[in-house]
Amino acid sequence: MTAHMQRILQSASEIAIEAAISQKISAEVIQFRPRQPQKEVGVETAPTAIEVYATSLIAENDNTPGTEQPIAPVIGSSVVIERALLTRAVEIVNNVIERRNSIPILSNIALRGNGNTLQLIGTDLDIEIVASVPGAADREFGTTLPAHILKDLLKRATASDFVAMTTGETRDALDFERVHYDLQSLSLADWPHMSGPAAGAFEFHLPGRALWEGLDSTMGAISTEETRYYLNGIFLHTIEHADGAKLVMVATDGHRLYRQEFDAPFGSCGMPAVIVPRKTVQLLHKLMKGKSCPDDVAIVVDSSKIRISFGDIITTSKLIDGTFPDYQRVIPIHNNKRATLHAETAMEAIRAVTLISTERGRACKYTFAPGNCRLTVSNPDSGNASADIPCDYDGEPMEIGFNASYMLAIIEDAVGNGSSVSMQLYDAASPAVITGDRKGWTGVCMPMRV
Structure with a gap:
């Protein structure tokens, strides 16, 4: 282990010991104090990751007048985090970060220490995601690092249980016990923080x-x-x-x-x-x-x-x-013909008859009669295909066409963990209402000419 890593681990140990000695200290990692705290009877508990974020990451996001600004980042501050936890958090935050950005800092992950928590933030200006992980983190630790490079290093660098990071002027040090990296960083002061819902939100x-x-x-x-x-x-x-x-x-x-x-x-x-x-x-x-x-x-x-x-x-x-x-105007209320099908049988038949079709739309005709539903697909270049499946149908015989891909998806979504699906029909030109065993779910599918 390098001397640099030993110094950081020693600093991390001191933080952990101080936090263990007094619960009051662990509460002090919250950078913002409530506006007018009221005395409550009971045992004081340590803040959750969400509470820490909501009160200490960004004054904007708190939406509470009178809050204090977080501690400004200081060069030379450090953090030690379990590698597996950091890797998971980086992967989560990377979901909103594009590999190519016209604004350089949007390609980075923002990292801020909070005493016993490291917060990782990613944004594309429309979505902001924050993941918090426990660790020994200086409250003055704050930087932004290239998101996808950091992800690759965490997944592919030499095996280590912990990762140590120390901020520098323009480059930040990453130690994987036996391997050391210096990554180009950008100032946290330039990070585009996103405010949350306004005060009084639901x-x-x-x-x-x-x-x-x-x-x-x-x-x-x-x-x-x-x-x-x-x-x-x-x-x-x-x-x-x-x-x-x-x-x-x-x-x-x-x-x-x-x-x-x-x-x-x-x-x-x-x-x-x-x-x-x-x-x-x-x-x-x-x-x-x-x-x-x-x-x-x-x-x-x-x-x-x-x-x-x-x-x-x-x-x-x-x-x-x-x-x-x-x-609401799209959902028919006068469909008076009901057909009930076994979901898996219907999907298997749809997949089978559409094999003959090469068209993107792949229209499939459904011919309903008491006790039976016939599925038919016609391809002028290849020929025809048909399949009969059992059907509980209570109306006059009728024909109607649907996009095969849409119907497959609708049946799969409607059935949930059940086994049957029902179609409420009116005529060949009217949309069908589809329901299944999934509680509270309704689907509507427009017909096709076949």
Whole structure:
């Protein structure tokens, strides 16, 4: 181990010992004090990563008048972090950082020490993501480093359990125990901090699994057409129902529409109707997938920004400034023919008959009759394909065409963890309403001429 690394580790040990001696000291890492703290009866607890960030990272983001500025970065300050934790945080923050930027500092990750926490921040000016990791970090530590270079070093450099960083004039030192790097840095003073939702914004909580499933079941219909920018996201709003208020997510690309409803959580009623951008939706969907899904998610939203916090991650995003169309008018209410299919059987048949088609749209004709649904695809160059599947149908025989790719995606989203899907139909020229075993989910698909 180098002498430089030993000095840093010694400094880190002193910080850790001091923090362990007095809980009061660990509380002092918060750079901002509450405006008028009130005395409370009970045991004082150490701040969470989110509380530390909300009170000490950026005065703008706190949105509370009278807060103090954080300690200015000092050259020569250092931090020692467990490599695995730092690698995970860097990978999370890298999700919003583009490899090529016309503004150099946007290619960097901002790092700020907080005594017992290191905060990593990335932004593209529309989204800001903050990940906090525990470690021995000088409160005067602050810098920005090239995001993708830092990620590569953490993943590929010589094996080490800890990483030490020390700030310099224009280059910062990184020590991986046996390997030393000097990285070009940019001043934290030039970092473009993003303010959060305004004071008085709506605050509520959702179960992490419910939020992820809502995003997962609606994001497939988000439009990618830039001319209709107001469709490039998920429309989030609350509505009143006979059985209580509902929090609703809606997405549409003009060919299909997905809607997911939840019971409105406390604090969400009356919130402004907002459009969450596609990139933000994709980021949250990725961060919350699988074992990473948190038990609880805190949401703060106003008319221009949304902040979503869970675990040690805080995401702040601008919202799309536009008016989402009145989607309620698109959902038919007079479809009186119902067909119920086994989801897996239907998807298997759709995939099979569309093998003969080379067209991008791949229109598939559905012929419904009592007890049966026949799927047919015609290709003038290759021939025809058809498949019969069992169907519980209660109307007059009819034919209707749908885009095969859209129908596959709709059935998969509608069924959730269940096994059946229902289609409500009217005639060959009217959109179909699709529902499945996924609670609160509704899909609408426009027909095609076949």
